[in-house]
Structure formats: C-alpha cells, structure tokens
Amino acid sequence: MTPLVQLGRPDRTPKTMVTLTIDGQAVTVPEGTTIINACESLGITVPTLCYLETLRPVNVCRLCVVEVEGARVLAPACSRAVEPGMQVQTQSARVKHSRKLVLELLASSVDLSTTPGMSDLLEEYDCSPERYGPPEPPHAPGTRDAHIPGHHQPPNVAYAARVAQPTKVDNDLYIRDYGKCVLCYKCVEACGPDHQNTFAIAVAGRGFDARISTELAVPLPQSACVYCGNCIAVCPTGALMAKDEYDMRAAGTWHEEAQQVTDTICPYCGVGCTLTLHVQDDIIVKSTSPLENSITLGNLCIKGRFGWRFVQGPNPVASTGVSGRG
Amino acid sequence: MDIKLLDATPTAVERAAVDAVLGAPTNAWDGGARGSARDAHTAPGGKSVRDRRHELIPALHALQGRVGWISEGGLGYVCERLGVPPADAWGVATFYALFATTPRPQRVLHVCDDVGCRNRGTREIEHALESACGRSVREAPAGSQVVLDERDGAWMHSPCLGLCDAAPAALLTIAGETPVERLLGHVTPQQAVGLVTGSDSAPADSHVPELPQHGDPSLVLLKRCGVVDPTSLEAYRTAGGFTALAKARAMGAEAVIAEVSAAKLVGRGGAAFPTGRKWEAVRTQAASPHYLVCNADESEPGTFKDRVLLTQDPFALVESLMIASFATGASRAFVYIRAEYPLAADRMANAIQQTRDAGLFAAGFDIEIRRGAGAYICGEETALFESIEGKRGEPRSKPPFPVEVGLFGKPTVVNNVETLLNVLPIVLEGGARYASTGSGNSTGTRLFCLSGAVARPGVYEVPMGTNLRDLLAMAGTDSVSAILLGGAAGTFLRADEIDLPLTLEASRAANTTLGSGVVMVFADHADLRDVVLRIAGFFRDESCGQCVPCRVGTVRQEEALHRIVKGATLGGTGRELALLEEVGVAMRDASICGLGQTAYSAVESAIKRLRLFEVVS
Numbered sequence: 001m002t003p004l005v006q007l008g009r010p011d012r013t014p015k016t017m018v019t020l021t022i023d024g025q026a027v028t029v030p031e032g033t034t035i036i037n038a039c040e041s042l043g044i045t046v047p048t049l050c051y052l053e054t055l056r057p058v059n060v061c062r063l064c065v066v067e068v069e070g071a072r073v074l075a076p077a078c079s080r081a082v083e084p085g086m087q088v089q090t091q092s093a094r095v096k097h098s099r100k101l102v103l104e105l106l107a108s109s110v111d112l113s114t115t116p117g118m119s120d121l122l123e124e125y126d127c128s129p130e131r132y133g134p135p136e137p138p139h140a141p142g143t144r145d146a147h148i149p150g151h152h153q154p155p156n157v158a159y160a161a162r163v164a165q166p167t168k169v170d171n172d173l174y175i176r177d178y179g180k181c182v183l184c185y186k187c188v189e190a191c192g193p194d195h196q197n198t199f200a201i202a203v204a205g206r207g208f209d210a211r212i213s214t215e216l217a218v219p220l221p222q223s224a225c226v227y228c229g230n231c232i233a234v235c236p237t238g239a240l241m242a243k244d245e246y247d248m249r250a251a252g253t254w255h256e257e258a259q260q261v262t263d264t265i266c267p268y269c270g271v272g273c274t275l276t277l278h279v280q281d282d283i284i285v286k287s288t289s290p291l292e293n294s295i296t297l298g299n300l301c302i303k304g305r306f307g308w309r310f311v312q313g314p315n316p317v318a319s320t321g322v323s324g325r326g
Numbered sequence: 327m328d329i330k331l332l333d334a335t336p337t338a339v340e341r342a343a344v345d346a347v348l349g350a351p352t353n354a355w356d357g358g359a360r361g362s363a364r365d366a367h368t369a370p371g372g373k374s375v376r377d378r379r380h381e382l383i384p385a386l387h388a389l390q391g392r393v394g395w396i397s398e399g400g401l402g403y404v405c406e407r408l409g410v411p412p413a414d415a416w417g418v419a420t421f422y423a424l425f426a427t428t429p430r431p432q433r434v435l436h437v438c439d440d441v442g443c444r445n446r447g448t449r450e451i452e453h454a455l456e457s458a459c460g461r462s463v464r465e466a467p468a469g470s471q472v473v474l475d476e477r478d479g480a481w482m483h484s485p486c487l488g489l490c491d492a493a494p495a496a497l498l499t500i501a502g503e504t505p506v507e508r509l510l511g512h513v514t515p516q517q518a519v520g521l522v523t524g525s526d527s528a529p530a531d532s533h534v535p536e537l538p539q540h541g542d543p544s545l546v547l548l549k550r551c552g553v554v555d556p557t558s559l560e561a562y563r564t565a566g567g568f569t570a571l572a573k574a575r576a577m578g579a580e581a582v583i584a585e586v587s588a589a590k591l592v593g594r595g596g597a598a599f600p601t602g603r604k605w606e607a608v609r610t611q612a613a614s615p616h617y618l619v620c621n622a623d624e625s626e627p628g629t630f631k632d633r634v635l636l637t638q639d640p641f642a643l644v645e646s647l648m649i650a651s652f653a654t655g656a657s658r659a660f661v662y663i664r665a666e667y668p669l670a671a672d673r674m675a676n677a678i679q680q681t682r683d684a685g686l687f688a689a690g691f692d693i694e695i696r697r698g699a700g701a702y703i704c705g706e707e708t709a710l711f712e713s714i715e716g717k718r719g720e721p722r723s724k725p726p727f728p729v730e731v732g733l734f735g736k737p738t739v740v741n742n743v744e745t746l747l748n749v750l751p752i753v754l755e756g757g758a759r760y761a762s763t764g765s766g767n768s769t770g771t772r773l774f775c776l777s778g779a780v781a782r783p784g785v786y787e788v789p790m791g792t793n794l795r796d797l798l799a800m801a802g803t804d805s806v807s808a809i810l811l812g813g814a815a816g817t818f819l820r821a822d823e824i825d826l827p828l829t830l831e832a833s834r835a836a837n838t839t840l841g842s843g844v845v846m847v848f849a850d851h852a853d854l855r856d857v858v859l860r861i862a863g864f865f866r867d868e869s870c871g872q873c874v875p876c877r878v879g880t881v882r883q884e885e886a887l888h889r890i891v892k893g894a895t896l897g898g899t900g901r902e903l904a905l906l907e908e909v910g911v912a913m914r915d916a917s918i919c920g921l922g923q924t925a926y927s928a929v930e931s932a933i934k935r936l937r938l939f940e941v942v943s
Contacts, residue, residue, distance in 0.1 A: 059723050060873045062916040073923060074915045079723055094915055098875070101912035105878035126884040131905065132882055133889075133896060148463070150423030150700060150867045151483060153884045183871065192414075199329060199411030203718065203871070204420040206701070208881045209873030213420075215332065215412035216398055216427075224330035224411065 020086035035066060035077040035088060044090055047099065047121055049106075049236055050184035051078040054297040055194050058185045062102050067092045074098055100125040107160050108132040109208075111180045114238030114249075133160035138179065141166050145217040147209040161208065167246070170219035171225050173306050175246045176202040176212075180239035183210060187231035187240060189279060195299050201231070229305035233298050242306070245286060255280060262292070266304040271295065273304055284308050329411045331759065332402030343392035349406050353915045357406040375409040380734075382716035383699060387665075389698075390814055394434070394501035395426035401871035410716075421718040421870075423484075423700030424499075424665050427488040430463065431929055432501040433479035435522050436666075437462075437513075440627045440864065441810065441857050442490030442777045442846060447513070451494055454515030455481050459522045479522040479643035485864055486627035487666050490777035490846070491784045492535045496521075497666055498528055507668035508532050526712040532669035534637060535898050538776075538801065540869075544928050546771050547747050548787045551638035553907040556673055559680040562641035568686065570753040574649045577753070579609060582653040584747065586836040588757030590769045594706070595621055595742030596815065596841045597920070598830055601749075604739055607729035608654045611737035618656035620647060621710060622663040622670070625702040626813035627864060628844035631773040632743040632786045636663065639747070640677035646746035647693055648686070649753060654739050657690055662710050671697055702868035706919050707740040708732075709870065720872045720918035726900055744843075765791030768829035772843060776801040778810075779849035794819075794826040797845065805850035808936055812841025814861045815924035838931070848912055855891050855939075858932045865925040876922030883929060890939050900941045903933060 015030035022035075022042055029038045034057070039046050048063040059076035066077045069087035077088075089095060103122055105131035112118045122129075136159035143295075144165055155161060167177040185203065192199045200223045204213035214223035232240045248254040259280045266273040276291045278286035287308055291298040305319060327419050336344070345351070351358030354365040356375065357466035389400040405412045419425050424436075437455070439448050455462070462484045489495035492511025500523055510521075511533035520526025539545060540552050555561035562568070574582045587602025619870065620643065624632040635643060640884055647659045661673045678693045687693075696714050698704050704713045708722035711733045717841050732738025748770055752760045761769040768790035775799060777783045781802030788797055798806070806821045817838040819826070826836055833840050848854060862884040871877045886902045886909075895902050910926025917923050932938045 032837070058872075059918070062873050062875055062918075073917075082727075096910070098912045098916035101879070101908060102874050102916065105874055105909075105912075106884060109878050109881070131896065133885065134442045146428070148423070148426075149421060150485065152863070152867055154863070155881070155888050157885065157889045157892050160885060182874070183877070192411075199414055202411075202413040202417035204417045205871070206421050206703075206718070207867060207869040207871045208877055210877065213413065213416065215416040216400070224413065243790050259654065 018082050018084050020082050020084065020088065022088045023090055026199075029082060031082075033082050035075065035080050035082060035086075036064060038082050039066075039077060039088075039090060045130060046077045046090055048078055049147055049182060050186060052186060052234055052236075052291070054291055055186055055189045055234065058189070061106075061182065061184055063099055065098050065102075066090045066097060067095050070076055096125065100127055103127045104129045104132070106182055108135075108160050110182050110237070111164065111177075112182075112237060114241075116238060117213075134158065136160060136162040136164065138162075138164040138166065142217070144178070144209065144211055145213060146203075147205055149206045149209065152207075152209070163208075163211070168219075169243070169246075171221055172226070172243060173302075174229060174232055174240060174242050177239050177241065177246075178211060180237045181212060182237055182239075183212070185234060186234040186236065187212060190234045190299070191225075195297070196226070196228055196230050198224055198226050198228070200226070227302040227306065228300060230235045230299045230303070232305075233300075242286060248285065254285075259285065266300070268301075268303045268307070273300055275300070275308075277308070329405070329409065331406055332398055332412050334398040334402055336399040336403035337393075340389060340393060340397065341403055343388045344385050344407060347388045348378070348381055351407060356409075357403060370410060378408050379410060379716040380714060381922055382410055382415060382418060383422075383696070383713065386415075386425055387423075387697060387699065390425055391499075391505035391507075392503070394432040395428065395430045397429075407714075410900065418716065418718055418721065421701065422698075425699055427774070429480040429520060431480045433522065433524060433902065434463075434477065434499050435481040435518060436484035436485045436487070436497040436499070437481055437518065438485070438489070438493075438497075439483045439496045440858070441488035441814070442486060442628050443494040443861050444856070445697055445852060446778075446859060447494035447515075450515045451496070451513060451518045452483075454519050458519040470762065475824075479524055480524050481518070484666075485867065486625065486629075488624060488630040488633050488664070489533065489535075490628055490630055490775065492533050493777065493783075495533075497737075500528060504861075509516075509666060509668060511535060531889050532637075534669070535784060537638075538782040539786060545787050546751050547635070547744065548639075548785065550642060551634060551888060554639070556638050556640055557676055559641060559677070559684055567641055568645055570750045571645050571648050571686075574652060575755050579653045581654065582649065582753060583609060585752050585757035586653075589748075589752045589760040590757075590767055591752060591760075592767075592830070593742055593749050594744035594748070594772065594843070595813070596626065596839070601741065601745055604729060604741075605650070605654050605889055608656070608737045608739045611730065612729075613737055614655075615658065615736055616654055616656040617733045618647060618654060618659040618738055619707075619710065619714070619738055620649045620659065620661040620743060620746060621705060621740055622661055622667075622674075622743050623698050623705040623706065623710060623875075624697075624743070624842065625664055625666075625698075626815060626842045626844060627815050627861070628775055628777060628810060628846045629842040630775050630777075631785045631843055633667050633670055634773075635743050636667065637673050640673045640749055641681070642750060643743060644677045644681050644693065645762060646749045647690070648681075648691070649749050650739060650746060652688065652689060653762040656739065659691075659693045660696055660714055660733070661693060662696045662698060662704070663716060664704075666698075666701055671695055701870075702864075703870045703919075703921055706921060707918070710740070711738070718870070720870045721921075723918060763789050765789075765827065765829050766831055768831060772828065772840070774828070774845050776844045776845050776847070778847040779803065779806070779852070780847050790826070791827050791829050794824045794828055794845070797828065798824060798847065801845075801847075803847055806847055807850045807852055808848045810844060810846040810848070810853055810857075810928065812839040813844040814864055814928055815839075815920070816841040816844060818936050819931075820935055821936070854932065856938060858929060858938060859884070859887055859891060862926050865921065869921060869925075873916070873918045873922060875913045875916045876918070876925060879909045879917075879922065880925050882909050883913075883926065887929065887939075898941070899939060903939060903941070906930075906933065 057079035065074035067089040709719040
C-alpha cells in the first residue's frame with residue numbers, strides 16, 4: 001500500500017508516462033495516477049462524496065463513476081488507475097444516469113441539508129428524490145443499532161425507507177447525527193488506520209442497516225474515542241459536527257457567511273500544527289486545520305480542535321449560544 | 327497495539343471456548359494471568375498478534391457454538407487475545423447473519439423461506455411455529471441483559487439453505503459443549519415445533535438426498551457420489567483416487583495448465599472465466615507465497631451442487647486442490663464452506679485429515695477449512711478473502727485482480743468446487759479428450775440443480791449443450807409456468823423458452839445465464855409475484871451495504887415491487903416499472919460487485935419476459 005504522505009526526500013524515481021484520452025482530450029500522466037487526478041490535470045471536475053485526498057479511496061459512493069471504453073461496468077474515477085490508451089468518458093449518458101440515481105438514492109434516504117454543494121449537484125443532475133415515496137418517519141433511538149443482519153421486516157409501502165433517527169448527543173464536544181450519514185467510511189478511516197489509530201468506530205450491520213457504530217453502540221464516553229475530532233474534519237455531510245456548531249445552528253445563530261477565517265499556529269505543543277480559526281462576531285466558533293498542510297493533513301488533537309475557549313474568557317458571548325464548557 | 331478493551335469479563339465457559347480455538351494465552355498482554363515478572367518489562371505483541379487477525383471469525387464461531395450468542399465479555403476476550411479493537415470486532419460480528427450479538431436461546435431453528443422452499447411446505451411450518459412457539463426472531467430483544475432459560479428455543483427465517491432437493495429445509499443449531507448443527511430436509515410442521523421446543527431430539531446427521539442419476543455409467547463428476555464411501559481414504563483409492571495427482575506430478579505444472587487450457591474449462595461458479603488462464607496468471611507471479619482458495623460458499627438461491635460434491639466425494643476435492651496447488655505454486659489452500667453446510671465441513675475436514683496423515687501432501691503444503699457465518703456476499707471472491715482475513719465480507723474494487731493481489735495481498739487462485747473437480751478427468755484423459763464433450767467453447771459436463779415443480783429434484787450431470795427441454799424431461803415436469811435459470815442472480819424463462827441448448831454461447835444469445843446451474847421450475851399455480859418479491863427481499867438483505875447503488879437501490883427495488891403488488895403505486899404501474907428500470911440500470915452499471923450488478927436481473931426478466939406486472943389499462 002502506498003503511504004499517504006511522502007516523508008523525507010521527494011520521490012524522484014522516474015515514472016513511466018501513460019497517455020490516455022478523457023472526453024476526447026489526450027493527456028499524459030505518470031503511471032499509477034488515478035483517473036480523477038488525470039481529469040484534474042485537464043480541468044475536468046468529477047463530483048465526489050467519499051473521496052478525500054488525505055484518505056485511501058474506498059470508492060463506495062459511486063458518484064465519481066466514469067465510462068471506460070470496453071469495460072462492462074462503470075469505473076470509480078477516484079481509485080481506478082490510468083492505463084495506456086484508455087478512453088474515458090466523464091459525461092456520457094450512462095455516467096449521468098448513474099450519478100443522478102446515486103444522488104437520488106442518497107437524497108431519498110439521507111438528510112443532505114448540511115452537505116456543502118449538494119443542492120447544486122441535485123439540480124445539475126435533475127434529481128427528484130421525492131419520486132421514491134414520502135419520507136419514512138424517523139426511527140426511534142437505538143432501533144437501527146439493533147437490526148439483525150439478513151432479517152428485515154417487509155417494506156412499508158406508504159414510505160421510502162430512510163436512515164432518519166434522533167441525533168446522538170452524548171458528550172460536550174461533538175454530536176453524531178446519523179440521519180445525515182451517507183456511509184462514506186471517511187470517519188472510520190480517519191479514526192483508524194489512515195490517521196488517528198484509535199479505532200473507536202467501525203461500520204456495523206449490513207446492507208441498508210449498515211451504520212457507523214462504536215462497540216455495542218455504546219455512547220462515545222464509554223468508547224475508545226479520544227475526541228480528536230478528526231472524524232468531524234473529514235465528514236462530508238455534517239453528520240458529525242462540533243456541539244457548538246450544532247447548538248448554534250439549532251438556535252439560528254450560525255452564520256457561516258459572516259465568519260472570518262484566520263490561520264495561526266497551535267500554542268499547545270512543539271509540533272506546531274496550523275490552526276484555522278473560524279471567527280464569528282469576534283468569537284472563535286470553530287477550529288480546523290488545512291487538509292493540504294503537510295504536518296497535519298487536516299488533523300488535530302483534542303486540544304487544537306476544542307481547547308481554545310480560554311481565549312474568550314470564562315463567559316463567552318451568550319448570543320452565539322456557545323456553552324463555554326468542554 | 328494499544329487498544330481500549332471492553333470492561334466486561336468473559337465467563338469461564340466463554341474463555342475456554344475461545345482458548346480451544348486460539349490456544350491458551352501465553353502472557354498477561356494477550357489475556358493470560360497477571361503476575362509474571364517478565365510481563366512487567368516486555369509487551370509481546372505487535373505484528374505477531376496482528377497477524378492472527380484471520381482467526382477472528384473462527385473465535386466468534388467458538389463463542390456462538392458454545393453459548394448461542396456473542397456476549398460483551400466473550401467479544402472482549404477475543405479482542406484481547408487477537409489485538410482487535412472492539413469496535414472493529416463488533417462490525418464483523420454484526421455483519422454475519424448466523425452470529426447473534428444479543429442473547430439468543432441455545433436452540434435455534436433456521437427455517438428456509440426462500441424461493442425453493444416457500445411454496446413447498448415452509449408456510450405450513452411457519453404457521454405451526456407461530457402458534458406453538460411465537461414469532462420468529464427478527465429484531466434483537468431490547469436491553470442486553472435478557473436472561474434466557476437455556477431450555478428455550480427460538481426460530482428464525484433463513485435465506486436458501488442449499489437443500490432445495492429436499493424442500494422444505496431447515497438448519498438446526500444447538501449451542502453447547504458439543505455444538506449441534508444439522509441441515510434438515512423434508513421438515514414437517516410437527517417436527518419443526520418439536521425441534522424448537524426440544525421435545526423432538528435432533529437427528530443424528532444432516533439430510534443427504536439420493537442422487538436421481540445414481541449409478542448412471544455416463545457420470546463423470548458424480549460417478550463416486552453415493553457409490554464410494556465418502557469417509558474413507560482407502561475406499562477412494564480403491565475407486566482410482568489419487569491417480570490424477572500422480573499423473574499431474576509426473577507431467578509437471580506447465581503441462582497440467584496446458585491441458586486445463588486445452589480443455590477450455592471455465593469457472594462453474596457463475597462468471598465462467600477460463601480456468602487455465604487464471605492458473606497461468608498466478609503461476610507466473612513473482613510475489614510469494616501463492617494461495618489457492620476453493621469457493622464452497624455456494625449461497626445462490628436454488629444452488630446445491632457443491633453440497634453434494636463436498637458431502638459425497640470430499641476426497642476428490644482434496645485431490646483436485648492438491649493438483650491445482652501444484653500447478654499454480656500455491657503453498658496453502660483454503661476451502662471456504664458456508665456455515666449452513668455442517669456435514670460438508672465435517673466430511674471435508676475428515677478427508678483432509680486422512681490425506682494429511684497418509685503423507686500425501688507435498689512438503690510444506692496444507693489445506694485449511696474456513697467456515698462462513700451466514701452471508702451470501704462472501705461467495706464473491708474478494709469478499710471471501712476479506713472474510714478469511716477476519717473482516718466484514720465487503721468486496722474489494724477490481725483491479726487489482728486476485729491473481730495479482732488476492733488473499734492476504736498475495737497472488738491467489740479462486741475456484742469453485744465443481745470447477746476444481748473437473749481437473750481430475752482433464753488430467754486423466756487429457757484436455758483434448760475432455761473438450762470433445764460439449765459444444766463449441768462450452769466443454770465437458772455440467773451440474774444442474776433441479777428443484778421446484780419437478781418429480782425428481784436433485785443434481786443432474788449432463789454434457790454441456792444438452793437442451794433444457796431434455797434436462798427438464800429427465801427430472802419430470804408436469805405443468806410449467808416459468809423457470810428460474812441461474813439463480814436469484816439469473817433470469818426467469820417462460821415455458822415457451824425452454825428449447826435452449828445449455829451452453830455459454832446459447833444462453834448469452836438468449837439473454838440469460840447458466841449462472842451456478844440453477845434450474846428452478848414453477849408450476850402453473852405458482853404465485854410468481856411472491857417469488858419475485860422474495861428475490862428482491864433477498865438482495866436487500868444480502869447487500870453488504872458498502873456502495874450506494876446496491877445498498878439503497880435494492881431497498882427501492884423491493885419497495886416499488888411491493889407497491890405494485892399491493893396496489894399502492896405512486897402514479898401507476900407504468901411509472902413504477904420505469905422507476906425499477908432506472909434503479910436497475912444504475913445498480914448494474916455502478917455497483918462495486920456482482921451482487922449489485924445482478925440484483926435487477928431476475929426482476930427485469932419477470933417484468934419483460936414473464937410480463938408479471940403488466941400495466942392494466
């Protein structure tokens with residue numbers, strides 16, 4: 001498996017160059033390049049949901065599928081490596097159809113209201129998720145965690161099944177709203193082998209009942225979670241969210257467009273992680289780290305992610321709804 | 327690895343069950359007693375512990391078999407022994423249908439309600455069980471501290487158990503010191519109630535139906551089944567066993583592969599890939615070791631041919647595995663057998679043991695059995711690797727293909743049981759002679775699983791190219807309304823489409839597939855819409871959940887079909903059929919693996935060929 005980050009000297013071993021055609025344009029890229037990166041070099045954008053530069057591709061959302069001439073089925077651009085002479089179509093009718101259906105299937109089963117860019121995509125692909133039926137009412141707390149694999153009840157014809165369920169709020173730092181989870185596996189990868197090596201969460205169950213879960217679905221404080229929040233950093237839908245942001249959104253005081261973003265260095269230890277502070281009305285409301293930062297790859301620890309409230313004194317501005325605890 | 331373990335402690339019984347599989351712990355770091363001075367200074371572990379990850383599923387089986395479910399303490403102990411994070415192990419345990427992660431009685435009857443059984447007695451069994459024993463287990467009981475009387479029994483619905491030739495079928499599991507697992511055929515309602523309540527004792531062995539072609543001299547693959555004692559190496563040798571192995575060793579690996587290629591043998595599991603090409607690709611791989619995996623996870627509804635071969639001719643599979651390993655340079659072979667075939671696993675274990683004891687294995691070679699745990703998806707080759715490696719059965723993205731990056735990341739040959747058995751006649755007679763049977767590129771004989779509305783159900787061996795009409799005549803049919811060819815991932819045929827030569831070419835031209843050799847016959851009075859609903863439910867249940875088109879698409883497909891059948895359509899049947907087509911095309915085009923890619927296949931043929939859901943004007 002290739003390492004995610006090249007430490008030390010840059011890899012200068014000569015690479016065989018591969019020439020392929022994408023949407024009629026020839027492009028030459030080093031061997032091992034993925035189709036999506038080859039597309040990027042041509043300025044062709046391929047939509048993604050489960051893909052992130054800093055994680056190993058899991059190619060599960062299938063939004064990035066493209067048509068490779070001669071192949072029986074479509075290929076995931078995020079993980080398929082280029083081959084010499086490959087003819088790739090990123091906008092064929094088959095591609096558009098599958099993307100449209102993937103978006104509709106997700107939008108009809110998952111709450112995508114806080115997924116950045118989603119409303120544009122749904123419009124671009126002419127999606128009408130409502131045609132699958134009226135949305136199923138939310139599941140009672142814990143019921144989706146108790147499904148037995150391979151044994152389901154017959155569908156209720158009055159509704160289109162959804163994963164809707166109450167938000168899990170079991171700690172002061174972040175919430176898990178699995179009604180918004182598209183099962184992209186990013187949080188599992190970030191918590192596990194790709195970044196944090198904590199392994200507090202995994203995918204449990206199977207099929208439509210598959211869900212992100214701690215062992216025995218215990219609350220986070222009883223799990224192995226170390227509250228680094230690196231799962232929040234990679235979540236593409238807002239299913240994982242800092243509790244401050246969640247509370248402010250609920251109170252209607254979260255105004256992303258009014259937030260200032262400032263980069264600084266985390267003051268806690270000698271690693272020197274870059275912190276991006278999101279400031280609204282002179283109050284820090286969120287802390288992140290840039291994905292492209294070679295030290296952090298977007299990751300922080302509990303202190304960098306959540307430990308900045310002392311900056312604002314003991315009683316942060318009440319109007320933002322920030323609790324001040326944590 | 328520094329992992330946070332669970333707080334709950336295992337019972338002595340759970341600990342002993344796990345230790346019986348993993349061996350006793352050697353130090354305090356892997357679950358042993360504290361106190362050794364050495365343990366305070368050194369923490370053995372790291373890679374040597376992580377390398378045992380593949381023992382996770384055998385360890386979970388040990389708990390399930392001993393106490394009937396996997397408790398928090400039991401799971402925690404397995405995690406401690408193998409260095410697996412509890413959340414990760416929980417993800418694995420909750421993936422497989424035959425693992426219970428909440429309390430379940432020790433005695434459980436899994437009643438097949440799949441397409442082969444549901445109209446052949448299952449409903450009567452379900453009614454009897456519902457009135458005598460209450461409802462089936464479908465949801466986990468609330469709370470994890472439910473105390474069960476150990477004499478209690480429960481029953482559950484099950485997908486196809488691979489005993490369609492003795493429908494209705496059921497799988498009985500009784501947890502205990504010596505776990506009982508029996509695959510039972512021709513189950514009566516009274517017997518089912520007795521088995522659940524415990525008033526009826528478990529039969530001594532699994533049901534083994536007699537083969538309809540028993541004793542037919544034209545048989546090649548089935549010739550020893552029911553004739554030669556499947557439990558005796560001597561009997562197998564007396565019947566000519568292991569002569570192919572000796573010949574193969576004399577010929578050399580390249581010559582064996584040349585004969586397999588000349589025979590034009592293709593995979594019998596459903597995908598029909600040329601076996602010789604696969605073997606050659608692995609043989610020439612520089613990476614080592616090479617692995618051989620026998621896919622005996624036959625779970626395609628209506629398929630039971632591999633069960634027959636495994637239970638009635640296990641030594642032939644052992645010999646085939648030895649030849650295949652010799653040809654491809656594999657130092658280890660794995661046989662992945664579905665958990666629903668307990669007798670097959672026992673007989674294979676016995677055959678491997680006897681062959682090993684007789685010193686027939688080449689130096690350094692061994693065959694290991696791995697058991698599934700209730701997941702159709704593990705028949706997909708890369709999901710099967712994941713399962714052997716101790717993970718959730720989630721298919722991998724291809725390329726890379728298994729011949730390059732397979733089990734444990736090494737070059738791997740995966741062959742179906744029936745495919746491997748064909749190697750014996752190819753080696754003995756030569757590829758050209760083998761290829762003279764059959765038609766065109768469809769060579770040799772092929773096993774077909776006849777079930778449903780036929781007088782003599784069972785596995786039939788016929789030359790490739792035999793007409794479906796003739797095959798049906800052999801099994802005896804009366805009134806035929808439709809045939810399911812190739813399994814749930816196959817297609818329906820109308821009664822007027824049975825004039826079909828059973829070859830790869832002809833089936834492809836007729837827009838159908840031989841798949842895994844399923845020929846399920848439905849009589850005139852059969853409720854075909856109900857059958858289609860069951861197939862849709864099957865795919866919904868068996869989807870691994872990884873990719874969106876399959877995970878949600880199978881749900882939307884099932885919902886639309888139910889809306890049509892219940893007369894609750896959204897804007898009319900025509901609109902629902904258009905929706906099904908759109909979802910079906912996306913599943914076929916964009917799913918990761920064959921499950922999603924074929925999940926619309928049978929439904930599509932029910933719509934377009936059988937016209938089961940015609941728009942009423």
